[in-house]
Amino acid sequence: MSRKKVHDKEFEIYIPSAEIRKVISEMAIKINQDLAGKDVIFLGILNGAFMFASDLFREITLDCQISFLKLASYAGTSSTGNVKRLIGINEDIFQKTVVILEDIVDTGVTLDNIIKQLKGYEPAEIKVATLLYKPDAYTKDLKLDYVGLEIPNDFVLGYGLDYEGLGRNLADLYKVVED
Ligand code: 5GP
Numbered sequence: 001m002s003r004k005k006v007h008d009k010e011f012e013i014y015i016p017s018a019e020i021r022k023v024i025s026e027m028a029i030k031i032n033q034d035l036a037g038k039d040v041i042f043l044g045i046l047n048g049a050f051m052f053a054s055d056l057f058r059e060i061t062l063d064c065q066i067s068f069l070k071l072a073s074y075a076g077t078s079s080t081g082n083v084k085r086l087i088g089i090n091e092d093i094f095q096k097t098v099v100i101l102e103d104i105v106d107t108g109v110t111l112d113n114i115i116k117q118l119k120g121y122e123p124a125e126i127k128v129a130t131l132l133y134k135p136d137a138y139t140k141d142l143k144l145d146y147v148g149l150e151i152p153n154d155f156v157l158g159y160g161l162d163y164e165g166l167g168r169n170l171a172d173l174y175k176v177v178e179d
Pocket residue numbers: 048103104105106107108109110111154155156157161162163
């Protein structure tokens with residue numbers, strides 16, 4: 001079934017799971033080479049990156065750690081309502097090589113916010129690995145060290161990404177059908 005209806009929108013298959021797996025394997029090979037010998041901790045950003053993090057991590061051969069973070073709205077904020085606090089940093093990232101695992105980088109605002117907060121914990125360096133990247137929407141100068149696929153400015157769904165809570169369980173990546 002190549003089309004799915006989720007809530008009010010129609011989606012069609014965009015990137016099949018076999019291609020996603022191939023892209024992730026290639027990324028894992030690069031990470032394994034680049035970060036050999038370093039003290040590495042992967043930080044998956046919930047919810048969207050859980051599937052990517054899981055598939056990538058099983059192909060990582062480094063001696064390393066993984067943990068997951070979530071962005072939560074600051075309680076009681078009014079003026080800066082879209083600034084979100086990073087929660088769940090249990091592992092000590094001090095002087096470690098941190099690899100942020102993101103499902104998608106769109107404007108880059110979320111990533112910028114995450115990096116600013118992580119810097120406060122004084123890691124040795126921060127690398128970014130994202131499965132998807134929308135270059136036409138990107139507004140930041142932050143380096144994206146590992147990019148799986150560059151995609152146009154379409155809304156995508158599946159492989160961990162949702163549309164209003166649904167669709168994260170789809171193995172393939174879908175994109176919205178504009179009508
Ligand atoms: P940014 O801060 O880079 O603009 O946005 C990052 C977040 O926006 C992602 O973590 C994701 O939650 C959401 N997002 C951006 N583009 C898409 C998309 O095409 N599909 C879905 N499901 N979420 C997206």
